[in-house]
Amino acid sequence: VEVPAGAPMFLQMHFINPTGVEIANTVRLEAEALAIGTPYTETASYYTYNNSLSIPPGGITATQTCPVPAGVEFWFLTTRTHLHATLATVRDGPGPLVQSSNWEHPAIQLFPPPASYTFSPSGLTYECVFNNPGPTAITSGNDPQVDENCVGIGYFFPATRPFVCLDNTGPL
Secondary structure, eight states: OOOOTTOOOOOOOOOOOTTSSOOOOOOOOOOOOOOTTOOOOOOEEEEEEOTTOEEOTTOEEEEEEEOOOTTOEEEEEEEEEOTTEEEEEEEETTEEEEEESOTTSOOEEEOOTTOOBOOOTTOEEEEEEEOOOSSSOEEBOSOTTTOBOEEEEEEEESOSSOEEEETTBOOO
C-alpha cells in the first residue's frame, strides 16, 4: 500500500464476540517501509461479490465467474462468507485454488515469488455452499448472523488500481 506523506489511512477490523458479554481485543499492525525511491511492483486487490444471493430453506450452492484483467499475476487468494456457509472456493476451471470451510478463519493461498498464479481466459470462479436451517430465505448483507456473503478476494500485480466484480460483471 502506498501512503503519501500526511495522507489519512483507513483500516477495518472485524471482531466476532459470541459470548454475549463485553470483551477487550487488541490489534497489532506491522508494516515495513521502503526507502524513498526504492523501485517496487505495485499490487492491488481484486474483489468479487455475489450481490444476488437468495438462499432458500435447506440451502444452495451459489457460483459466479468473473473475468480477470489481462496480463496480471495473483500472489494471494482467499474467501469471505458468513455463518451459513459450509464451503467457499476460488477456482480456475474445475480445480480449487483455495477452499475455506471455516467462515471465521478462511483459508489463504499464497503464491510466493516467483510462483505467482495467472488465471486462464475462463476467469476466476467463486463458489459458496450454504446451509439455511430457517424457514425464510437468507440474502446478501453485512450481518454475519442473519445475512450472507459469497466473496472471492485476490491480490495481483502489476497493478494501477483495485478492481471489483459484482456478481459476474466486471472488472469494474
